[in-house]
Structures are given as C-alpha cells and as structure tokens.
Amino acid sequence: MYRYDEFDAAFVRERTQQFSDQVRRRLSGDMSEDQFRPLRLMNGLYLQLHAYMLRIAVPYGTVSSRQMRMLAHIARSYDRGYGHFTTRQNIQFNWPKLRDIPQILADLASVEMHAIQTSGNCIRNITTDQFAGAAADEIIDPRPVAEILRQWSSLHPEFSFLPRKFKIAMTGATTDRAAIRFHDIGLQATTNDLGEIGWQVWVGGGLGRTPMIGKLLSGYVAHEHLLAYLESTLRVYNRYGRRDNKYKARIKILVHEEGIESIREQVEAEFAEVKGGVLTLPQAELDRISAYFAAPQYELVNARSVDVAREKILNPFYGRWLERNLNAHRQPGYVSVTISLKPVGGAPGDATDTQMEVVADLAQRYSFDELRVTHEQNLVLPHVKVTDLPAIYEVLVKNGLADGNAGQITDIICCPGLDFCALANARSIPIAQELTRKFESPERQAEIGDLKIKISGCINACGHHHVGHIGILGVEKKGTELYQITVGGDATEKAAIGDILGHGFVAEEVPNAIERLVNTYIARRESPAEPFIAAYRRLGKEPFKEALYGAN
C-alpha cells in the first residue's frame, strides 16, 4: 500500500487546518452558506435532508486495517454507529455535526486519510478494480498510476472549479470490474505494437439523466505522457464544457455535442503543446511509487484450491459462500475474498463500527493488512491463503458478514435515496430490502445465477441503475413514488445501457415485477450456464416486456 511520506502528511495537515478555519468562519457567520458551499463540498461535506454528510476518500478503494479501525472509531464517536460504503469506493457518514468536522478530519489525517475532493466540481477519487494487484487476469497493477493521478489531481489549481464533477476510473485487467466505460475518463491498460504497456483513454461515459457509453479518445498513451494527456483533456473540458446548464455540464455532453473527432483534435492540439514538458513522468518516479505496491511476501501454500463441491455437501452455506465470494488470485494458493455488505433486509453498503473492526482484524491477520472497497458496495480481503478460508468464514458468520451472494440477485447496488438524500425523488433502500427478502432463499439465488440489480432513487443515477442487468429508477409522479424498470444494462467491457420497457410500478409491485422477469429468464434460457444478461441479449426485449406488462 501507498504510505504517506512527510510531504503527504504535511499536505493533508495543512488542508485540514485550512478547512477547519473555513468551518470556524462559517460558524461565526463570516462566511455565507453560498460561499461555504463549494469549499465544504471540496472537503467532502454535503448538506443532506437532515444533517451534514461527510464523504471520506478511499483512494482507489484500498484501505489498511488501521484506517478501517479509524473509520469504525468515527462511526462510533461522531456518528450513529455505522458508515455507508459508496459506489465510488468511498465511505460516507450521515450524521456528523459541523463543529465536529475539524476533529474528524484531524483523526483521519492521523491514519493518512482525508475527505479532499470527494465532492464538488473537481476531479474526484480515482477508482479502480477491487482486485487490483491480485487478480489473475491482470495486465498491470493500476494502483501506482492511480496514486500518481491522485497526487496530480489533489487541489489542482486549474481544475478545482470545473463545469461539473469529474470522475476517473481505471483498470489493469481484461475484465472491467471498475465500469470504466461509464466514467468521465476511463483508463484501460493495453499494450502497443512493441509490447509496451500503456493506457487506452475512454472519454465521455456517464450515467445520470443522460446515460452515455464512453468513447475511445486515444488507443494508446504511454505512462510517461499520461499526465500530460489528461491535463490536456481536462483543460479542453474546463474551457469548453457547458456551464449554462448543470445537467449538460458533464464532459459526456461536450463530447456528444462536439463529436469525439473534434474533441480528439482539440485534446491532441493541447497535448502537442504540453507533451514532453514538466508533466512527463520519469520512470524513476513510477518505480518509486510502484515499490509501495510490491506484491506482499506470499507463503508457499500446499493446497492450491478449495474443493467447493465437497464443502457444499459438508456445509451448504459455507460451500455457497466459497462458490460465490472468491476471486482467482495470481498467486497459487491464494484467493481474493468478497465480504458481502448485502445481508437480507439490510441497507446495501452499510457496515457497523463493530463490523468494521472485525474486517480490520481479518485483514491484519489474513490479508497482509489490506482491504478493498468495491464499487458494488462490498469489501474485499485481497490476498487470502486458501487454508485460512474456514477461519475467516467463521468470524464472518459471527458478525453477520457471511452472505455468499456476491454477484447474485441480492447483491444490489443502491443509492441512499429519499431516506437520506436531498435530491432523491423516491426511496431506494426499502426497495432493495424488499427484493432481498423476496429472493432470500439461497437455492433460489443459485438457480438464478449472476444477476446484477442496481437501484437509484432519482435520475442522477448514483445507484447505477442504467447499467444494472435489471435497473430500478425511482421517480415521482404527482406525489407518488414510481419505479421504472430497465433491463439489459451492463457496466463491464460489454458496456450497455438498460432498456426501458414500459411504465413504472408502485413500490409494492416492484418485487413481483422483478420476479416475473426472473421467471421469464429461467423459462427461456438455453441452459443454467446462460446468465440473465446473455439471455436478454439473445432473446431481446419482447419476452421481458411481456413478463412485465402482459401480452398485447
């Protein structure tokens, strides 16, 4: 993991002092809410329905056990005993007091954490594959470059007041687990003709009220020029992105309106000026940062794999957990373990202070002190010996964290919705809770297989509903909360935006509507090996439309 040096520590300390001063001026009335607003936003502090909400950055989703314990401490001491992990691999607390914020930030700084740029119209937390540095299908560990981008984008003076927020996601693997095609910029590791590793740059993807799939801006940018290339792109966006309409201010609209060729031309012209200058990344610096992310000291493990079939007979719960929640590791005898934050009837992504302590202990003992937050709102122990799995599972069971449902229908992405959010039109957590109850049975979930449901409580799409295999969007019509169902979205490298099949449903009808979709899939699939999304692609909308609305 990256460790702060004196410079990083001093930087965060200064930033904390700066914001503490701003909070003081706000509390004393020297600063109006209008003036305070963009400043608090750049420090991750939102004003929500009932209270302030503080969003804390988890750079590229990587967190140590010490940091996780501090998050538990914050949940316990300043909040209501829980925190909420987000789709941008961050964590947010829903009930802090404004006057406690400086102390919370000081506590965070003591474990090399902060809330810088977790909101506001600036470059947000860089997200990546939750299995980075561990996954068997990886071309390159993206975290060293992610860390360099984090540094480059931190309090960037030119890009602190962009037309709108700016999100970068990157992946070093061939399977896209970071939804890079749905970010303002997505970076995909690739190789050029000489076999050198560099980056494909995708631009203009996004969800929200105008969902768009990113377009290829450059097929290959070498590591050393990546910062110059991104600075060029951001400059074009800062200068020409729309500012007349908040809803048309993301770079996706600029790309859409100007055309990718025109944007590429402008970026290349800017790049020609910047390339080779001070932003050129020396190999020595890349090496220096990469050293922080060197592979841990793996042990030689005799057992190379787990016999899932056998374990399923001995203990079906454990067997299912093994089947669903492990990801192949590049190191023989190791796996990455997904810790589900999606219990039946729970709020997706919530963890209590005690649960945070428990996973911190597990990480320290079994995973080289490291944890990951996933964009699907779960946690990951990235480097676990297969022989340690029974012990880990036992601890998870005791703490309500042992759901073996990763990637299944109850592993739902869900925004906070109208229960917390000032923007929401409808509740989303209760819908997720109802669905998990509806599909509670593990046998039923196993029968259904891979199926991603994503729920947003408003058109801003924080719950990624557009890219859910089944997406659910809460809208408000004449005072009633209605839920529009989309089908066929996909956040991976096979990026697709879900199709709206018809009118919305009231909350009570949603679980049955989803069940009808599921039953149609099961009835029509070629075999259990054909997942929902593949069946939908093959069959098209009609059978699913009929499932929702009947034949006409």
Place this chain on the structure above:
Amino acid sequence: MAQTSPLKFAQSQPDHARAGAIMALNGMFDDMDALGVLRHAVTELLPADLAIVSSFGADSVVLLHIVAQVDRALPVYFLETGKHFVETLAYVETLKETLGLSNVVALRPDPRDIARFDPDGTLWETDPDSCCHIRKTEPLDATVSGFGGWVTGRKRFQTTERGVLPHFELTSDDRIKVNPLAYFSDADITTYKLKYGLPEHPLYNMGYKSIGCAPCTSVVAEGEDPRAGRWRGLNKKECGIHFDFNGAIAKPMAAQELNLYKDGKFIADPFRAWAEGDDPGSVRYTHIPLPVFLANREAVLANPHPVGLLVSPGDNVELVRDDLGRFASVAINFPGFTDGRGYSSARLIAERYGYQGELRAVGDVLADQVPLMARCGITTFLVRHEPTKKALADGKLATVDLFYQPVGKTEVPVGTRPFLRRAVEKV
C-alpha cells in the same frame, strides 16, 4: 407569500441561499438542545415573527416550558375547536398560570363555516375530515399565514418515515417550521416532565395517551403530507445556482478606494473598467474586453495610452496571443467564483504565452480562491469582498502551501522533492 412576509432576510437573499442557510442550521445544534433551537428561532431567525401552536395535549407542556424559558410573551395559539374536554380547557388555564404564559390565544372556527357545514354539531360523526378542516386547518392557516414561521411540538418518533424530521424546515410556501423537540423520544418527554415537575394533563393519568378531539394530537401534523416539509421544494431551487454577479467591473471605480491587492498591500487601482460608449482608440487605463479589442484591433494598437485587456470566460485567449505585449495589464474576469475558466486562461497567458505584465483577477475574488489564482500565475487581485480584503491585509489566507502539481512558473528546488511536488510561491 414570500413577498409580503416580514422575514428578515427573505427580501435580501435569493431563495436558494435562504433555504440553504436554514438547512444549514440543522447541523448547528445538538439533537437534544431544544432550548437552543427555539432561542435561535426567536432571537435570530424570526424575531417577532414566530408563532407557537399548541394542542395543550398530553405532551404539550414540554414545549411550552421551553417557550416560557425563552419568552413568556410569545404568542401561543390554541385551537379552540369547541369540541375539547373540559379538562383540556382547565389545563390551558393551569399551564398559563404555572408557566406564566401571558399571550395564549384561542383560535376559533369561523362561525359561518360552522353554520354552513356543521349546524347541528355532528359533522365529526359523518365526515371527520371536514370537521377537522373547518375547526383546525382553516383557523390555523389563517393565523400562521401572518407569520414567517411557527413552532411545532412534533417529534421524530411520531413519524412513520425514518428520521425525517429536522429542527428547521422550510415549507413550500416559504415559511420556516421549527421543531425543537424533533429528536425527543417518548422517554425523553416523560423524563423532562419529571425533571421539571411539570403538571400533567388531567386526563393523562386516566389512561388517555392522545388527547384532543381527533385521533391525531398534533395539529400541525393534521392533514399534512409527511414529506411536505422535507425540503422537497428545494431541489429545483438548488439546481442551477447561478451567482448573480453583474459586473462590479462595469462601474467606474472610485479612485480613492484601495481595492487592488498588489505586491503585498492594497493600493488604489489606476485602471477603470470598460464602459458603454468608450472609444477603444483613445481610452486610457481601461481594461478593454477581448471581443471589443478584436473588433477594433488596429485602433487599440494605435492608441497611445496605457490600456489593459479584459478576458472573460468563453474568450479565446489564443486569438490575442501575439498582441498581449501591447497591454499594461490583463484582467481575468471571474464573474462567479464557481466559474473556473479563468484559471485556464491565466495559465495560458502566463505560462504558454509568457506574458510579462500585470495579470490580475477581477470579479468575484474571494479569499479561498486567491491561492489557486496565484498558482495559475495571477499576481494582482481586485477585491471587493470585505472579509477577503481583511484576510489579505492581515496576511491570514487559509492556504495549503504544499502542492503536488507542477503549475505556473514556480522554481523546483532540485533534488528536494519527488517528481510532482512543488513548494508554494507566496502571493
């Protein structure tokens, strides 16, 4: 309506700012600090413009006790529906006396409504909703509409939705609802009553938990959509916040005003802003807008006097690249501090085009943006915002002196910093 409301800042601030300011209050009081909430509402938020509504029911005494601590003369409205228990009417008198409330006002239904809709007094039986409407809703609406806000005794635990009741709410008709007891639980109410030895409603100990002539004890909750006060109206107001800045630089500035921060101190600005009717060929010490310059390039280049250039968001600085040397000063216009285009313009002018003259920020120049502007090559600041002036004059800008990106013309201390990092260049 908002226009006629005597709210003290309703007139001077746009709605979104007011709504934001009210929402922000919810972060400033302890959950249980009911007294602090009410005191702030009475003395700061809505002095002489706040009504208290009480049902004089089983729990009402807690709020009224808090009211008495703030100001016994505050108007307390009681809905005298004509359908109360005699014990309730007696309780009103008890509380007036015990708590010293000097301004309890009974609100009675309009006799014409009674005559028309409930002549024989049995409407409650046949149509309870309408009964409530003429006896409670109508009289209450008529009264509170004359106030900028009112205080309720509503509590979070009474509502069905999870935690939806804040201390301060803005209603859709732009009034403030204050809920000092929002975080009180049933047990908190009981404890409070015991702690201060407050008199109970005479019927309470006889098994009545909810006292009134309708099942709902809180008049304020009557017929009200539970979400009506939940900032719903705010969404649209918050979207598209536009800073309503219309150009301080459009006005000629008073020569004596020391508004220009340059070389560590405030001085009078020798320049003035471009004004309608100015002649680009003969103005002096004026920042000529970039489009005006482009349209009158020859005349400006032939102008013998010192002139400046005004670069606004959207202007293409590429077009004046070769003419920058002509200008004694280039002003980057930040019409609203959230418009960040000026930062790119400044960097291009200072770094790429090597402009050597005075590069200044004008417009919405605020303390917290000054360090960012400085890093982008801006050396001079035209400041109108008083706290910013003070912060600059006192040398007390809250800044981060360390930074990661190579930006501007800052020297790199060789060998002392890893690649991306630079030490700050002081403003």
